[in-house]
Amino acid sequence: MSKRTDSNLYTMLFAIGMVLVVGTILAFLASSLKPTIDENKRIEKQQNILYAMGVNENDESSAIFVSKENVASEFSKYITKQLVIQGGKVTEDQKAYLIDIKKEQTAAKEGKERRLPLFVGEKDGKTFYIAPIRGKGLWDAVWGYVGMDANMVVQGAYFDHKGETAGLGANIKLRFFMDDFIGEHLKKDGSFKGITISKSNNDPKNIDKIDNEVDAIAGATITGDGVSAMIKTELRKYVTYFNTLKTN
Amino acid sequence: MGLLSKKDAALITDPFADNNPITIQVLGICSALAITAELKASIVMAISVLFVLGVGNVVISLMRNIIPSKIRIVVQLIVVATLVIIVDLVLKAFQYELSKTLGAFIGLIITNCIIMGRFEAFALANGPWRSFLDGIGNAVGYGVILILVGFFRELLGSGTLLGFKVLGDPIEKTGVYAFGYENNGFMLLAPMALIVVGIIIWIQRSRNEALIEEN
Numbered sequence: 001m002s003k004r005t006d007s008n009l010y011t012m013l014f015a016i017g018m019v020l021v022v023g024t025i026l027a028f029l030a031s032s033l034k035p036t037i038d039e040n041k042r043i044e045k046q047q048n049i050l051y052a053m054g055v056n057e058n059d060e061s062s063a064i065f066v067s068k069e070n071v072a073s074e075f076s077k078y079i080t081k082q083l084v085i086q087g088g089k090v091t092e093d094q095k096a097y098l099i100d101i102k103k104e105q106t107a108a109k110e111g112k113e114r115r116l117p118l119f120v121g122e123k124d125g126k127t128f129y130i131a132p133i134r135g136k137g138l139w140d141a142v143w144g145y146v147g148m149d150a151n152m153v154v155q156g157a158y159f160d161h162k163g164e165t166a167g168l169g170a171n172i173k174l175r176f177f178m179d180d181f182i183g184e185h186l187k188k189d190g191s192f193k194g195i196t197i198s199k200s201n202n203d204p205k206n207i208d209k210i211d212n213e214v215d216a217i218a219g220a221t222i223t224g225d226g227v228s229a230m231i232k233t234e235l236r237k238y239v240t241y242f243n244t245l246k247t248n
Numbered sequence: 249m250g251l252l253s254k255k256d257a258a259l260i261t262d263p264f265a266d267n268n269p270i271t272i273q274v275l276g277i278c279s280a281l282a283i284t285a286e287l288k289a290s291i292v293m294a295i296s297v298l299f300v301l302g303v304g305n306v307v308i309s310l311m312r313n314i315i316p317s318k319i320r321i322v323v324q325l326i327v328v329a330t331l332v333i334i335v336d337l338v339l340k341a342f343q344y345e346l347s348k349t350l351g352a353f354i355g356l357i358i359t360n361c362i363i364m365g366r367f368e369a370f371a372l373a374n375g376p377w378r379s380f381l382d383g384i385g386n387a388v389g390y391g392v393i394l395i396l397v398g399f400f401r402e403l404l405g406s407g408t409l410l411g412f413k414v415l416g417d418p419i420e421k422t423g424v425y426a427f428g429y430e431n432n433g434f435m436l437l438a439p440m441a442l443i444v445v446g447i448i449i450w451i452q453r454s455r456n457e458a459l460i461e462e463n
Contacts, residue, residue: 011316018323022330029337036341044344163355167285167402168436219436222303
Protein backbone atom coordinates (compact mmCIF):
# COMPACT_ATOMS: atom_id res chain seq x y z
CA MET A 1 0.00 0.00 0.00
CA SER A 2 2.59 2.48 -0.99
CA LYS A 3 1.16 5.90 -1.60
CA ARG A 4 2.36 8.61 -3.89
CA THR A 5 3.32 10.66 -0.86
CA ASP A 6 5.65 7.97 0.50
CA SER A 7 8.33 8.25 -2.17
CA ASN A 8 11.63 9.83 -1.21
CA LEU A 9 11.52 12.22 -4.13
CA TYR A 10 8.09 13.51 -3.14
CA THR A 11 9.20 13.90 0.46
CA MET A 12 12.26 15.90 -0.55
CA LEU A 13 10.31 18.12 -2.93
CA PHE A 14 7.61 18.69 -0.35
CA ALA A 15 10.16 19.67 2.28
CA ILE A 16 11.90 22.09 -0.06
CA GLY A 17 8.60 23.56 -1.23
CA MET A 18 7.34 24.04 2.30
CA VAL A 19 10.54 25.72 3.46
CA LEU A 20 10.40 28.09 0.49
CA VAL A 21 6.75 28.99 1.06
CA VAL A 22 7.06 29.44 4.80
CA GLY A 23 10.38 31.28 4.45
CA THR A 24 8.92 33.68 1.91
CA ILE A 25 5.83 34.42 3.98
CA LEU A 26 7.81 35.06 7.16
CA ALA A 27 10.56 37.08 5.46
CA PHE A 28 7.98 39.24 3.71
CA LEU A 29 6.02 39.80 6.90
CA ALA A 30 9.10 40.51 9.00
CA SER A 31 10.56 43.06 6.59
CA SER A 32 7.27 44.83 5.95
CA LEU A 33 6.51 45.16 9.66
CA LYS A 34 10.06 46.07 10.71
CA PRO A 35 9.68 49.88 10.54
CA THR A 36 6.56 49.77 12.75
CA ILE A 37 8.22 47.42 15.22
CA ASP A 38 11.39 49.55 15.40
CA GLU A 39 9.29 52.65 16.02
CA ASN A 40 7.51 50.84 18.87
CA LYS A 41 10.86 49.91 20.40
CA ARG A 42 12.13 53.48 20.12
CA ILE A 43 9.02 54.81 21.85
CA GLU A 44 9.39 52.19 24.56
CA LYS A 45 12.99 53.22 25.26
CA GLN A 46 11.99 56.84 25.67
CA GLN A 47 9.10 55.83 27.92
CA ASN A 48 11.42 53.68 30.06
CA ILE A 49 14.00 56.45 30.44
CA LEU A 50 11.34 58.97 31.42
CA TYR A 51 9.82 56.47 33.83
CA ALA A 52 13.13 56.12 35.69
CA MET A 53 13.22 59.87 36.36
CA GLY A 54 9.65 59.88 37.63
CA VAL A 55 7.99 61.20 34.48
CA ASN A 56 5.09 58.78 34.20
CA GLU A 57 1.37 58.52 34.71
CA ASN A 58 1.42 56.02 37.55
CA ASP A 59 -1.80 55.54 39.45
CA GLU A 60 -1.95 54.06 42.93
CA SER A 61 -0.68 50.62 42.12
CA SER A 62 0.32 50.12 38.50
CA ALA A 63 3.18 51.44 36.40
CA ILE A 64 1.89 53.57 33.53
CA PHE A 65 4.15 55.30 30.99
CA VAL A 66 3.57 58.67 29.41
CA SER A 67 1.39 58.08 26.37
CA LYS A 68 2.83 57.12 22.98
CA GLU A 69 1.61 60.39 21.50
CA ASN A 70 3.31 62.57 24.08
CA VAL A 71 6.51 60.65 24.62
CA ALA A 72 8.63 62.43 21.98
CA SER A 73 7.77 65.91 23.26
CA GLU A 74 8.13 64.90 26.92
CA PHE A 75 11.48 63.33 26.16
CA SER A 76 12.87 66.49 24.59
CA LYS A 77 11.36 68.54 27.41
CA TYR A 78 12.83 66.62 30.34
CA ILE A 79 16.00 65.04 28.98
CA THR A 80 18.45 67.90 28.71
CA LYS A 81 21.59 66.02 27.77
CA GLN A 82 22.42 62.61 26.38
CA LEU A 83 25.97 61.60 27.16
CA VAL A 84 28.18 58.83 25.91
CA ILE A 85 31.01 57.83 28.22
CA GLN A 86 33.80 55.93 26.53
CA GLY A 87 36.99 55.36 28.44
CA GLY A 88 37.64 58.68 30.13
CA LYS A 89 35.92 60.71 27.42
CA VAL A 90 32.43 62.14 27.79
CA THR A 91 30.67 63.29 24.65
CA GLU A 92 27.16 64.49 23.92
CA ASP A 93 25.09 62.53 21.44
CA GLN A 94 21.45 63.19 20.63
CA LYS A 95 21.03 59.58 19.63
CA ALA A 96 22.65 58.06 22.70
CA TYR A 97 19.36 56.48 23.74
CA LEU A 98 19.48 54.31 20.64
CA ILE A 99 22.74 52.65 21.69
CA ASP A 100 22.16 48.90 21.90
CA ILE A 101 23.46 47.80 25.31
CA LYS A 102 23.54 44.16 24.27
CA LYS A 103 25.81 44.93 21.31
CA GLU A 104 28.03 47.10 23.49
CA GLN A 105 28.40 44.28 26.01
CA THR A 106 29.38 41.85 23.26
CA ALA A 107 31.84 44.35 21.79
CA ALA A 108 33.36 44.88 25.24
CA LYS A 109 33.97 41.14 25.51
CA GLU A 110 35.92 41.32 22.27
CA GLY A 111 38.16 43.92 23.84
CA LYS A 112 36.56 47.11 22.55
CA GLU A 113 36.07 50.09 24.84
CA ARG A 114 32.40 50.16 25.79
CA ARG A 115 30.19 53.12 25.07
CA LEU A 116 28.10 53.90 28.15
CA PRO A 117 25.04 56.03 27.54
CA LEU A 118 23.86 58.29 30.35
CA PHE A 119 20.83 60.55 30.15
CA VAL A 120 20.67 63.75 32.14
CA GLY A 121 17.19 64.97 32.98
CA GLU A 122 15.86 68.02 34.78
CA LYS A 123 12.58 67.99 36.68
CA ASP A 124 11.36 70.42 39.32
CA GLY A 125 14.86 71.85 39.68
CA LYS A 126 16.38 68.44 40.37
CA THR A 127 18.92 66.76 38.14
CA PHE A 128 18.53 63.09 37.32
CA TYR A 129 21.13 60.79 35.80
CA ILE A 130 19.58 57.77 34.11
CA ALA A 131 21.65 54.76 33.13
CA PRO A 132 20.49 51.75 31.13
CA ILE A 133 21.55 48.36 32.45
CA ARG A 134 21.27 44.84 31.12
CA GLY A 135 21.94 41.38 32.54
CA LYS A 136 20.73 37.81 32.82
CA GLY A 137 17.66 36.52 34.63
CA LEU A 138 16.58 32.92 34.98
CA TRP A 139 15.42 32.26 31.42
CA ASP A 140 16.58 35.15 29.36
CA ALA A 141 17.70 38.75 29.44
CA VAL A 142 16.66 41.24 32.10
CA TRP A 143 17.26 44.95 31.71
CA GLY A 144 16.30 48.24 33.21
CA TYR A 145 16.84 51.96 33.61
CA VAL A 146 18.01 53.42 36.89
CA GLY A 147 17.55 57.10 37.63
CA MET A 148 20.02 58.49 40.17
CA ASP A 149 21.07 61.81 41.68
CA ALA A 150 24.67 63.00 41.66
CA ASN A 151 25.40 60.97 44.83
CA MET A 152 24.19 57.78 43.21
CA VAL A 153 21.04 57.60 45.29
CA VAL A 154 18.33 55.90 43.26
CA GLN A 155 15.48 58.24 42.29
CA GLY A 156 13.51 55.81 40.17
CA ALA A 157 13.94 52.46 38.52
CA TYR A 158 12.31 50.56 35.72
CA PHE A 159 12.98 46.88 35.14
CA ASP A 160 11.87 44.62 32.37
CA HIS A 161 12.59 41.12 31.16
CA LYS A 162 12.26 38.93 28.15
CA GLY A 163 10.91 35.70 29.54
CA GLU A 164 10.95 35.46 33.33
CA THR A 165 8.32 33.23 34.92
CA ALA A 166 4.90 34.84 35.04
CA GLY A 167 3.84 35.59 38.61
CA LEU A 168 7.38 35.10 39.96
CA GLY A 169 10.42 36.58 38.22
CA ALA A 170 8.18 38.54 35.87
CA ASN A 171 7.12 40.60 38.88
CA ILE A 172 10.34 42.64 38.73
CA LYS A 173 8.44 45.02 36.48
CA LEU A 174 5.72 45.60 39.04
CA ARG A 175 5.51 48.68 41.23
CA PHE A 176 5.85 46.86 44.56
CA PHE A 177 9.31 45.76 43.52
CA MET A 178 10.53 48.75 41.51
CA ASP A 179 9.33 51.33 44.03
CA ASP A 180 11.48 49.73 46.74
CA PHE A 181 14.54 51.04 44.94
CA ILE A 182 13.53 54.69 45.23
CA GLY A 183 15.75 56.42 47.77
CA GLU A 184 18.04 53.43 48.11
CA HIS A 185 21.76 54.24 48.17
CA LEU A 186 24.10 52.64 45.65
CA LYS A 187 27.17 53.76 47.56
CA LYS A 188 28.20 52.86 51.07
CA ASP A 189 30.63 55.12 52.97
CA GLY A 190 31.62 56.83 49.74
CA SER A 191 32.43 53.77 47.70
CA PHE A 192 30.20 51.89 45.27
CA LYS A 193 28.38 48.89 46.69
CA GLY A 194 25.31 48.37 44.51
CA ILE A 195 21.92 47.16 45.70
CA THR A 196 21.34 43.53 46.60
CA ILE A 197 17.97 41.84 46.17
CA SER A 198 18.01 40.11 49.52
CA LYS A 199 15.96 37.26 50.89
CA SER A 200 17.01 38.04 54.45
CA ASN A 201 16.48 41.78 54.35
CA ASN A 202 13.62 41.60 56.85
CA ASP A 203 12.47 45.08 55.87
CA PRO A 204 9.24 44.53 53.91
CA LYS A 205 8.24 48.17 54.01
CA ASN A 206 11.74 49.12 52.89
CA ILE A 207 12.28 51.76 55.52
CA ASP A 208 16.04 51.33 55.74
CA LYS A 209 17.37 53.11 52.65
CA ILE A 210 21.08 52.96 53.37
CA ASP A 211 21.43 49.20 53.80
CA ASN A 212 22.07 48.64 50.05
CA GLU A 213 19.36 45.98 50.12
CA VAL A 214 15.77 45.61 48.96
CA ASP A 215 13.40 42.74 49.63
CA ALA A 216 13.46 39.81 47.23
CA ILE A 217 10.39 38.36 45.51
CA ALA A 218 9.40 34.94 46.84
CA GLY A 219 9.99 32.22 44.28
CA ALA A 220 12.16 34.43 42.10
CA THR A 221 15.61 33.92 43.61
CA ILE A 222 17.56 33.59 40.38
CA THR A 223 15.83 36.51 38.68
CA GLY A 224 16.54 38.59 41.77
CA ASP A 225 20.19 37.56 41.83
CA GLY A 226 20.36 38.50 38.16
CA VAL A 227 19.00 41.96 38.91
CA SER A 228 21.48 42.40 41.79
CA ALA A 229 24.36 41.35 39.56
CA MET A 230 23.25 43.61 36.74
CA ILE A 231 23.01 46.62 39.05
CA LYS A 232 26.43 45.92 40.53
CA THR A 233 28.41 45.28 37.37
CA GLU A 234 26.70 47.79 35.10
CA LEU A 235 26.34 50.80 37.37
CA ARG A 236 29.88 50.35 38.69
CA LYS A 237 31.09 51.42 35.27
CA TYR A 238 29.53 54.83 35.83
CA VAL A 239 31.18 55.49 39.18
CA THR A 240 34.19 57.33 37.70
CA TYR A 241 31.84 59.72 35.94
CA PHE A 242 29.75 60.32 39.06
CA ASN A 243 32.93 61.02 41.04
CA THR A 244 33.70 63.91 38.70
CA LEU A 245 30.34 65.54 39.48
CA LYS A 246 30.38 68.17 42.16
CA THR A 247 28.39 66.85 45.07
CA ASN A 248 27.38 68.61 48.21
CA MET B 249 -28.65 21.30 17.88
CA GLY B 250 -29.29 22.91 14.55
CA LEU B 251 -25.85 24.06 13.58
CA LEU B 252 -23.88 21.06 14.73
CA SER B 253 -24.70 17.38 14.39
CA LYS B 254 -24.56 15.34 17.58
CA LYS B 255 -21.20 13.89 16.61
CA ASP B 256 -19.77 17.32 15.86
CA ALA B 257 -21.07 18.77 19.09
CA ALA B 258 -19.32 15.99 20.98
CA LEU B 259 -16.03 17.18 19.47
CA ILE B 260 -16.45 20.40 21.39
CA THR B 261 -17.97 19.08 24.60
CA ASP B 262 -15.92 15.91 25.13
CA PRO B 263 -12.54 17.55 25.67
CA PHE B 264 -14.28 19.91 28.04
CA ALA B 265 -14.98 17.18 30.59
CA ASP B 266 -14.72 13.45 29.95
CA ASN B 267 -11.79 13.70 27.59
CA ASN B 268 -10.11 16.78 28.98
CA PRO B 269 -6.62 17.18 27.51
CA ILE B 270 -5.01 18.02 30.85
CA THR B 271 -6.87 15.96 33.42
CA ILE B 272 -7.66 12.87 31.35
CA GLN B 273 -5.17 12.77 28.50
CA VAL B 274 -2.52 14.42 30.71
CA LEU B 275 -1.19 16.54 27.86
CA GLY B 276 0.01 20.11 28.11
CA ILE B 277 1.16 19.67 31.69
CA CYS B 278 4.41 21.57 31.10
CA SER B 279 2.67 24.84 30.33
CA ALA B 280 0.09 24.18 33.03
CA LEU B 281 2.96 24.15 35.53
CA ALA B 282 4.96 26.97 34.08
CA ILE B 283 2.52 29.82 33.67
CA THR B 284 -0.30 29.32 36.15
CA ALA B 285 1.28 31.28 39.01
CA GLU B 286 -1.06 34.11 38.08
CA LEU B 287 -4.52 34.24 36.57
CA LYS B 288 -3.78 36.77 33.85
CA ALA B 289 -1.02 34.65 32.34
CA SER B 290 -3.33 31.63 32.37
CA ILE B 291 -6.03 33.51 30.50
CA VAL B 292 -3.61 34.89 27.92
CA MET B 293 -2.15 31.44 27.36
CA ALA B 294 -5.62 29.89 27.04
CA ILE B 295 -6.60 32.40 24.35
CA SER B 296 -3.32 31.97 22.47
CA VAL B 297 -3.68 28.21 22.41
CA LEU B 298 -7.31 28.54 21.32
CA PHE B 299 -6.19 30.52 18.30
CA VAL B 300 -3.18 28.41 17.38
CA LEU B 301 -4.96 25.08 17.85
CA GLY B 302 -8.10 26.17 16.00
CA VAL B 303 -6.26 27.56 12.98
CA GLY B 304 -3.47 24.96 13.06
CA ASN B 305 -5.90 22.06 13.05
CA VAL B 306 -7.62 23.49 9.96
CA VAL B 307 -4.31 24.05 8.14
CA ILE B 308 -3.07 20.54 8.91
CA SER B 309 -6.43 19.07 7.95
CA LEU B 310 -6.37 20.86 4.60
CA MET B 311 -2.85 19.57 3.97
CA ARG B 312 -3.51 16.06 5.26
CA ASN B 313 -3.54 14.38 1.87
CA ILE B 314 -0.33 15.93 0.61
CA ILE B 315 1.86 15.68 3.72
CA PRO B 316 4.48 12.93 3.31
CA SER B 317 4.06 10.62 6.30
CA LYS B 318 7.81 10.36 6.91
CA ILE B 319 8.18 14.00 7.77
CA ARG B 320 4.72 14.76 9.09
CA ILE B 321 5.90 15.70 12.58
CA VAL B 322 8.36 18.20 11.13
CA VAL B 323 5.62 19.63 8.92
CA GLN B 324 3.34 19.97 11.94
CA LEU B 325 6.06 21.76 13.87
CA ILE B 326 6.64 24.16 11.00
CA VAL B 327 2.93 24.96 10.80
CA VAL B 328 2.71 25.73 14.53
CA ALA B 329 5.93 27.72 14.53
CA THR B 330 4.86 29.74 11.50
CA LEU B 331 1.47 30.55 12.97
CA VAL B 332 2.99 31.58 16.26
CA ILE B 333 5.63 33.78 14.64
CA ILE B 334 3.03 35.48 12.43
CA VAL B 335 0.90 36.27 15.48
CA ASP B 336 3.97 37.50 17.35
CA LEU B 337 5.09 39.82 14.53
CA VAL B 338 1.64 41.28 13.97
CA LEU B 339 1.20 41.91 17.69
CA LYS B 340 4.65 43.51 17.94
CA ALA B 341 3.71 45.93 15.20
CA PHE B 342 0.18 46.79 16.24
CA GLN B 343 -0.27 45.74 19.88
CA TYR B 344 3.18 46.22 21.34
CA GLU B 345 2.19 46.05 24.99
CA LEU B 346 0.23 42.85 24.52
CA SER B 347 3.09 41.28 22.58
CA LYS B 348 5.41 41.91 25.50
CA THR B 349 3.03 40.12 27.83
CA LEU B 350 2.88 37.23 25.39
CA GLY B 351 6.62 37.13 24.78
CA ALA B 352 7.27 34.42 27.32
CA PHE B 353 4.54 32.20 25.93
CA ILE B 354 5.64 32.05 22.32
CA GLY B 355 8.09 29.23 22.90
CA LEU B 356 5.68 27.45 25.21
CA ILE B 357 2.91 27.45 22.61
CA ILE B 358 5.15 25.85 20.00
CA THR B 359 6.16 23.05 22.33
CA ASN B 360 2.69 22.50 23.79
CA CYS B 361 2.04 18.81 23.33
CA ILE B 362 -1.72 19.30 23.06
CA ILE B 363 -1.20 21.08 19.77
CA MET B 364 1.05 18.41 18.26
CA GLY B 365 -1.18 15.75 19.81
CA ARG B 366 -4.34 17.04 18.15
CA PHE B 367 -2.62 17.54 14.78
CA GLU B 368 -1.34 14.00 14.88
CA ALA B 369 -4.39 12.29 16.34
CA PHE B 370 -7.21 14.22 14.73
CA ALA B 371 -6.45 16.77 12.03
CA LEU B 372 -4.42 14.32 9.93
CA ALA B 373 -7.45 12.03 9.62
CA ASN B 374 -10.43 14.41 9.54
CA GLY B 375 -11.87 17.22 7.47
CA PRO B 376 -11.26 20.90 8.19
CA TRP B 377 -14.61 21.69 9.84
CA ARG B 378 -14.44 18.77 12.26
CA SER B 379 -10.77 19.50 12.92
CA PHE B 380 -11.63 23.09 13.70
CA LEU B 381 -14.27 21.98 16.21
CA ASP B 382 -11.85 19.50 17.74
CA GLY B 383 -9.20 22.20 18.05
CA ILE B 384 -11.58 24.63 19.71
CA GLY B 385 -12.93 21.93 22.04
CA ASN B 386 -9.51 20.82 23.20
CA ALA B 387 -8.22 24.36 23.58
CA VAL B 388 -11.23 25.28 25.72
CA GLY B 389 -10.83 22.14 27.81
CA TYR B 390 -7.17 23.03 28.31
CA GLY B 391 -7.93 26.68 29.00
CA VAL B 392 -10.56 25.94 31.64
CA ILE B 393 -8.13 23.86 33.69
CA LEU B 394 -5.38 26.43 33.21
CA ILE B 395 -7.62 29.23 34.44
CA LEU B 396 -8.85 27.15 37.36
CA VAL B 397 -5.30 26.34 38.47
CA GLY B 398 -4.23 29.95 37.91
CA PHE B 399 -7.15 31.17 39.99
CA PHE B 400 -6.24 29.08 43.04
CA ARG B 401 -2.50 29.62 42.76
CA GLU B 402 -2.75 33.39 42.51
CA LEU B 403 -5.43 33.64 45.20
CA LEU B 404 -3.68 31.44 47.76
CA GLY B 405 -0.11 32.25 46.76
CA SER B 406 -0.19 36.02 46.31
CA GLY B 407 -3.60 36.90 47.77
CA THR B 408 -4.49 38.67 44.53
CA LEU B 409 -6.64 38.00 41.46
CA LEU B 410 -5.61 39.57 38.15
CA GLY B 411 -3.31 41.73 40.25
CA PHE B 412 -6.08 43.11 42.50
CA LYS B 413 -5.53 42.65 46.21
CA VAL B 414 -8.76 40.79 46.94
CA LEU B 415 -7.66 39.54 50.34
CA GLY B 416 -6.24 42.81 51.64
CA ASP B 417 -2.67 44.03 51.93
CA PRO B 418 -0.19 41.54 53.44
CA ILE B 419 2.31 44.24 54.41
CA GLU B 420 -0.14 46.75 55.87
CA LYS B 421 -2.05 43.85 57.50
CA THR B 422 -5.51 44.73 56.24
CA GLY B 423 -8.39 42.46 55.19
CA VAL B 424 -7.94 38.80 56.12
CA TYR B 425 -4.29 39.46 56.94
CA ALA B 426 -5.47 41.36 59.99
CA PHE B 427 -6.60 38.02 61.42
CA GLY B 428 -3.20 36.44 61.02
CA TYR B 429 -3.73 34.93 57.57
CA GLU B 430 -0.56 34.46 55.53
CA ASN B 431 -0.03 33.87 51.82
CA ASN B 432 1.23 30.42 51.01
CA GLY B 433 4.41 31.03 49.02
CA PHE B 434 4.55 27.37 48.10
CA MET B 435 1.49 27.88 45.88
CA LEU B 436 3.66 29.99 43.59
CA LEU B 437 6.11 27.20 42.90
CA ALA B 438 5.63 24.64 40.15
CA PRO B 439 5.07 21.57 42.38
CA MET B 440 1.85 23.08 43.72
CA ALA B 441 0.50 23.40 40.18
CA LEU B 442 0.93 19.66 39.83
CA ILE B 443 -0.81 19.08 43.14
CA VAL B 444 -3.70 21.38 42.18
CA VAL B 445 -4.05 19.56 38.85
CA GLY B 446 -3.97 16.30 40.81
CA ILE B 447 -6.79 17.48 43.07
CA ILE B 448 -8.87 18.46 40.03
CA ILE B 449 -8.28 15.00 38.51
CA TRP B 450 -9.29 13.40 41.81
CA ILE B 451 -12.54 15.37 42.04
CA GLN B 452 -13.36 14.71 38.39
CA ARG B 453 -12.76 10.97 38.71
CA SER B 454 -14.67 10.57 41.92
CA ARG B 455 -17.69 12.22 40.31
CA ASN B 456 -17.54 10.24 37.08
CA GLU B 457 -17.12 6.52 37.54
CA ALA B 458 -16.81 5.90 33.82
CA LEU B 459 -13.31 7.34 34.08
CA ILE B 460 -12.07 4.81 36.60
CA GLU B 461 -10.07 2.04 34.96
CA GLU B 462 -10.62 -1.60 35.89
CA ASN B 463 -7.55 -3.38 37.08
